[in-house]
Amino acid sequence: MYLGVQPRSEPVKVKDCPIYEQLCTIFADDSVDGRYAQSSHFEGLDESKANQSSDLLTTPTQGTITSENIATPNVAQANTNSVKRKRKREPDSQTSLGQSQINPAALETMAGALSDMVASLRSRMADSKTQEDRFSITNCINALDEIENLDEGVYFAALDLFENPAIRETFLSLKGNKLRLTWLQSKCRKLLTSVAQLG
Structure with missing residues (x-):
């Protein structure tokens, strides 16, 4: 069983594909880091949870304590976390530099692979046209x-x-x-x- 982490492990080829390497080059994206910005759909959800927890604090002698009267570290921390999550992720400077400096050899390989695909498609179209003409x-x-x-x-x-x-x-x-x-x-x-x- 393989448990170690390698940055560039060779994937197992399930089927023999003549343009496998070109497809890997085309669809490989080193700029992906796995982090995503939180959707704006969930922004109000965190805020409403924080407000509910602060509004429901009660004491037996004074009744309900509102959020204006109490400043607990948990509520302040929840609000700070909510604001941090609302911010969209700023792109890393390394990532943006890597995207602007694309390897010319990789571009040439991608262009060659796409050219081969177009030639194959044209050949199939010509064959079907010949079949129809027959x-x-x-x-x-x-x-x-x-x-x-x-x-x-x-x-x-x-x-x-x-x-x-x-x-x-x-x-x-x-x-x-x-x-x-x-x-x-x-x-x-x-x-x-x-x-x-x-x-």
């Missing part, structure tokens, strides 16, 4: 024109069917014109039957 309406019409003895009614019904990308992909994925013709005729019969029922 099943275009133009390619379907060219394949349709290659089929011999195609009935004119089936031809025009097929053009309507080709508006659906899934049908275009299926049509072009079928091997051989005879198989394509048989598939188209069955699809067009279904289409013509549904149109005849509407009319």
Whole structure:
């Protein structure tokens, strides 16, 4: 079991990532120190607790003692602590100097990693565009024109069917014109039957 504290321990790589080091460089932030300013939402809460504790002090002979009549060290200390917590944290001079003097090598590494990510995204977009072009309406019409003895009614019904990308992909994925013709005729019969029922 590892119990010691090391400022720069190497994290365990769970999965193999080709740009792991670049991502670590991009998302590493040495300026974080773990301290946070208190939210202004809780400012009134501490103050009301201090006032309640001072207002509720009573003595049997004199009745209730108000906060103006008594100055106990606990109430004064609570008010001082409340004021300290209300202040927003001022940035340390070391932290602000460290942020203004960024290592040029780290910037270059980050720029390279971001450039690699953009290139990868562009490559994926180009691949999907090529996939879409492969099943275009133009390619379907060219394949349709290659089929011999195609009935004119089936031809025009097929053009309507080709508006659906899934049908275009299926049509072009079928091997051989005879198989394509048989598939188209069955699809067009279904289409013509549904149109005849509407009319």
